[in-house]
Amino acid sequence: MVMLEEISQLFYGAGEEVPGWEGSQEDLIVFAAKAFPGKAFCVVRQWILIDLIVTPDEKEKLTNLTLLPMTLFAHEVVLDSKGRFQPKMWVRSNFGVSLIYGCMFETKNTVYLLWGPGLRKEATLGAAFSMSA
Template sequence: MTTLDKIARLLYAEGEAVVGWVGSEDDLISLAATTFPGKPFCMVKQWILIDLIVTAEERGKLTRLGLLPATLYAHEVVLDSQGRFQPRMWVRSNFGVSLTDYIFETNKTVYLLLGPGVRKEATVGAAFSMKAG
């Protein structure tokens, strides 16, 4: 399967349905501010939590670095606290460092998971081959 096929499958094939935040956007922002004070946030919808397919050795390296074998892709940015991403743009995160029901944290950003999303598996190559610009 070519990388393009893997990316198309990642973006558009069915995955495990996951419920994100269903309350108000302001309440989710408040939760993030309380839980991760001072850390930039990016609120997203139509998101995909990507569990990366890695070897035991790769998993060990990520663990030693304090990283999860996971990344996040979102079809739509709702609000970015630092204006890095404009509304309606897509975004893909770096490796995660923590995950709760509604928040995917990376070293530099907390991604606020608004509304329904999906969880899927993908290779590192497929997940990280998507780049903006």
């Protein structure tokens, strides 16, 4: 069972500060379009990269599925290319596939564009995936 303290630490506890993309939103989108042509993207701010605490068995299963033990939570959606999320909404991604240049977090279906500074933290699977819209 996920404890409130665990979720509170994920949202409000200390973490490693990570810079993300420091240029304009337009330049970030152009950069992502070159790196991931045709892939859906979502520009986010106030984000947290979550390194998932997993067992060796869970890590092996994720590796076999070519997934990282990592997910993303963002307090603010700026722009979603497919209109799935409205501006100012929050979003939590699925498992990651790659983290590119420190500013693009890729999942199977979407590239999350990390605009501005964020945090990197650790959390259990239960805490990270306890959030749902």
